[in-house]
Amino acid sequence: MAARSSRALWRLSGWGWSQALLCPRLCWGSARLLSTDKPGVATHFGFETVSEEEKGDKVYQVFESVAKKYDVMNDSMSLGIHRIWKDLLLEKMHPFPGTKLLDVAGGTGDIAFRFINYVKAQNQRQRQREVKSRQNLSWDEISKWYQNGQGPSEESHVVVCDINKEMLKVGKQKAKTLGHKKGLAWVVGDAEELPFDDDKFDIYTIAFGIRNVTHIDRALQEAYRVLKPGGRFLCLEFSQVNNPLISRLYDLYSFQVIPVMGEVIAGDWKSYQYLVESIRRFPPQEEFKEMIEDAGFQKVTYESLTTEFTWPATTSHWILAA
Amino acid sequence: MATLSGLSRLTRLRPRPRFGTPRPASDSAALPGGRSMGLLYPDHIPTSPLQKMLLAAGAACMALYDPYRHDMVAVLGETTGHQALQALRDRMRRDPEGAQILQERPRIQLSTLNLNKLRTLPEGSFGREYVHFLDVNRVSPDTRAPTRFVDDEELAYVIQRYREVHDLLHTLLGMPTTILGEIVVKWFEAIQTGLPMCALGAAFGPLRLSAKKLKVLVSDLIPWAVQNGQNSRCVLNLYYEQRWEQPIRALREELGITPPPTVHTGLTKSLKL
Numbered sequence: 001m002a003a004r005s006s007r008a009l010w011r012l013s014g015w016g017w018s019q020a021l022l023c024p025r026l027c028w029g030s031a032r033l034l035s036t037d038k039p040g041v042a043t044h045f046g047f048e049t050v051s052e053e054e055k056g057d058k059v060y061q062v063f064e065s066v067a068k069k070y071d072v073m074n075d076s077m078s079l080g081i082h083r084i085w086k087d088l089l090l091e092k093m094h095p096f097p098g099t100k101l102l103d104v105a106g107g108t109g110d111i112a113f114r115f116i117n118y119v120k121a122q123n124q125r126q127r128q129r130e131v132k133s134r135q136n137l138s139w140d141e142i143s144k145w146y147q148n149g150q151g152p153s154e155e156s157h158v159v160v161c162d163i164n165k166e167m168l169k170v171g172k173q174k175a176k177t178l179g180h181k182k183g184l185a186w187v188v189g190d191a192e193e194l195p196f197d198d199d200k201f202d203i204y205t206i207a208f209g210i211r212n213v214t215h216i217d218r219a220l221q222e223a224y225r226v227l228k229p230g231g232r233f234l235c236l237e238f239s240q241v242n243n244p245l246i247s248r249l250y251d252l253y254s255f256q257v258i259p260v261m262g263e264v265i266a267g268d269w270k271s272y273q274y275l276v277e278s279i280r281r282f283p284p285q286e287e288f289k290e291m292i293e294d295a296g297f298q299k300v301t302y303e304s305l306t307t308e309f310t311w312p313a314t315t316s317h318w319i320l321a322a
Numbered sequence: 323m324a325t326l327s328g329l330s331r332l333t334r335l336r337p338r339p340r341f342g343t344p345r346p347a348s349d350s351a352a353l354p355g356g357r358s359m360g361l362l363y364p365d366h367i368p369t370s371p372l373q374k375m376l377l378a379a380g381a382a383c384m385a386l387y388d389p390y391r392h393d394m395v396a397v398l399g400e401t402t403g404h405q406a407l408q409a410l411r412d413r414m415r416r417d418p419e420g421a422q423i424l425q426e427r428p429r430i431q432l433s434t435l436n437l438n439k440l441r442t443l444p445e446g447s448f449g450r451e452y453v454h455f456l457d458v459n460r461v462s463p464d465t466r467a468p469t470r471f472v473d474d475e476e477l478a479y480v481i482q483r484y485r486e487v488h489d490l491l492h493t494l495l496g497m498p499t500t501i502l503g504e505i506v507v508k509w510f511e512a513i514q515t516g517l518p519m520c521a522l523g524a525a526f527g528p529l530r531l532s533a534k535k536l537k538v539l540v541s542d543l544i545p546w547a548v549q550n551g552q553n554s555r556c557v558l559n560l561y562y563e564q565r566w567e568q569p570i571r572a573l574r575e576e577l578g579i580t581p582p583p584t585v586h587t588g589l590t591k592s593l594k595l
Contacts, residue, residue, distance in 0.1 A: 256333055256372050264380035267393055269367055269470075 043214060046277030055214045060164055062271045063107070063212075067166035069266035070108050071174075076261050077272075085305050086207060089236050090114045093203060097123055098155040102201040102226060104191050104219075105209020106160040107167025109174055116180055119156040159201075161189040192218040196226045203227075207236040211282040220295035233297055238279040239288075254279070332372040362475040365468040374401040377471065386526060393467055399519035400471040400481060406516040407477040413556050414480070420559035427479055428563050430486035432464045440566060448573050449566030452493045459499040463489060483558060484515060490562055494574060495550070496582045501527070502535055506543045506582075513551025515558075542583040554578035 041052050050058065066073065074082050089111065095101065097119055103111045130145075137145070162168050168186050175184060189195045191206070191213050204223045213219045223233050241247040254276040262272025283291065285302055292300045361368070369377065378401040385394040414420030428434070437456070440449040456462065466485045472478040488507070495510060497503035505527040512520035528536055554577045565573060574580075 252333060256370065257376060260373055260376040260380055263377060263397065264384050264394065267391070 044281050046274040046281065052214055058274075059212050059214075062274055063164040064166045065268050066262075066266055066271050067107070067164070067170050069268075070167065070170065071110075073262065073266055073272070076265055077258055082208075085236060086110050086114055088305055089205070089207065089234060090118050093118075093205070093232075093234055095119055095122075095156070095203065097126070099202045100156070100200070101158040101203045101205065102161060102194075102196070103158060104161050104189075104194070104204065104206045104223075105163070105212070106205070106207065107162040107164060107171050109160055109171035111205050111207050112158045112160045112171075112184060113175070113178060113180060115158050116156075116183060119183075157183050157185070159185045159187055159196075161187045161191075161194065161196075163188065163190050192222060194222045194226055198225050199228045200226050201228065201231060203232050203234065205234045205236070208238070210235055210237055211278050216283075217291060217295065220292055220297075224296045233292070235292075237282065237288075239282065240284045332375075333370045362473065363469070363478050365470050366473075366478070367470045368473065369401075369471050374471065377401045382522065389530070395519065395523065396467050396485070397471065398522070399517055400469060402518040403481060404472075404474075404477070406518065407472070407474075407480050410484070410515055410556075410558060411477060411480050414558055417556065417559040419561050420556070423483065423558070423561055424476070424479070428561070429482075430463050430490075430562070432462065435463060443567060446569050446571070447566065448493070448562075448568050448570045451570045452490060452566075455489070455493045459492075461489065461499060480558070484511075484517070487557060487562065491557060494557075494570070494577065494579055495547075501531065502539060502543070505531075505539065506547045509544055509547040510551045513548055514554070514556060546580070546583050550579050 042049050043052050043055050044050075045055050045058050063070075093115075095115060095118060099115075099119070101112070101115050103109075103115070106112055134141075134145075160168070160171060162171075165188060168188065172186055175181075187195065191209070192215055204227050206219075206223075210216060210219060220233075227233065241250050258276050259269045259273045262275075263269040266272070282288070289300050289302060377397055381394040381398040381401070384391050385398060388394075411424070414424050437453055440453045443450040463486065466482070466488075469478040469482050472481055488511070491497075491507055491510065492499065492503065495507060497506050505524065508520050508523040508527060511517070512524045528539055531539065557577070560577070
């Protein structure tokens, strides 16, 4: 299959708020490195130093603890802005009916539900167009059209994969509440070793999850493996802030306010301390871009999703740096 | 820019190491985010003055919004109680029994208490009444969260001791764990300890009560609690662990606690005197 000629855009935040990555996978094979788990190798858990085995467990405990209040905390910490970022990710993704999406670390289902709604809306628009184009139909033709019309929307499918069962539980509950039944699957799996065959998905997304993975390079290689040739990898993640003044304010907010919010709202200081520290530990934009290219992806780019508020009038406008 | 430097002062962590206190080995490198203070005790979370202010405000709001968040009441106590705790600690040092407590650091936990042994004590003894209180109200001595936000290791013990003594106060005052009973104990504690959290709890607790209970509270219970709080000895200065066999009446006399006013409304599960 020929590589998709569409341009890949990798969005990243110069402001440190979030970054979305998008890069197509070309059809030549990727060399998969053998995973050698060296015992006793140290890695970072926020600002702490822990062994690689410990990190996985500790991260699991963090998300097990925060799962029930995850959505509430996201809204509080980002003042609801995370919803806009996720909406933007969907717009960049621009899935069409029939797309197979794999959402990794997608626990509570934010991306998956947006995907379903997006595809549903597209289907509806398509049907409306069809209806407009056929005004004089016989009853036979109408009934046949209704029978066929059910088909296309079934083909789109999203698999939500997460290593943490508590997060998936919360996601499943949300799906029930929102009434999403078809086209959705929930799978427990490790991003470093996905339980899927090669070349299965059109799009792979990971929103605010990749910084919690112990071996980011392995996760990227797995992403490359499970994507079809020409498939796209999209990543939404916090990154480094370049502006020094904004950086100070950002640090102030992250370290002074967010753990306090975590304690008051979720009763958990340490998990939110870890979360803000893990953002600081994530590699900067260019380094991450190289890591993605090492995994075999082509046309990797990034884009800022920057928010700027001008006080006292709170007007927000988006700055996208190509 | 002046505000920004002022802000940086508020966000710096100021350790208060005590001379001779062992500092546990931990990550004490100067890191962004201000973790430049070593941990003073196992559950310690060092916090800057700004964080303490935000925590106190947030905890107060959350405790009012959701009264079942007892952890928020505890956090409020820890973040606002520094001066009161210092005064309490000094009072304990001046009293011989209190000084012994500070030295030996006894804890009231299931692991250190022998409840079955206390059950075998004679009726009317302090230990027997305490176990009776625990059984009737279905509480356990282990429901107290550990101290986290106090930046002094001795004061952390003082507040922990205060929390663990709370159930004993219920026993001594004869108050059940109903809302009315808790408010009465809070008034007593507010007078005794001077902790802002007790004062806030005492002031805001009654807001959720019905008019009938409020009347009983204001006319009988609060004056009694205040009087006893002012007259009695500092309750943290008693080595309760050595007094289980003491008859509760004698203990109350020693402290200067008078019998509670007899009220028939709202006090279910009240203890016999």
